Amino acid sequence: MDNNDFWIALATAAGLVFVLEGAIYALFPQQMKNMMVQIMSMPASNIRKGGLIAAFIGCAIVWFIRG
Incomplete structure (x- = not known):
């Protein structure tokens, strides 16, 4: 894979993240608000984990697909 292919793959992956995140917020706005309230009460260590x-x-998914 040359350098140009890397940037195309990276931009594609970033675009897919926006599509998935946007779809979740668009389809389930109230549930996302409820989840955010719950996250605010969680310890930072749990969120980090x-x-x-x-x-x-x-990373494992990418490793298996691209490997």
């Missing part, structure tokens, strides 16, 4: 787990799963 969840983010790290999500990042690890995302």
Whole structure:
């Protein structure tokens, strides 16, 4: 994969993140507001752990698909 392919893949991935995030907020606005209220009461360490787990799963998916 050359440098141009990398940037195209990165831009595509970023675009897909916006599509998925936007769709969730558009389809379930009240549930997203409720979730945000719940997150505000969670300890930062739990949110960090969840983010790290999500990042690890995302890397694993990319590794298996692109590997």
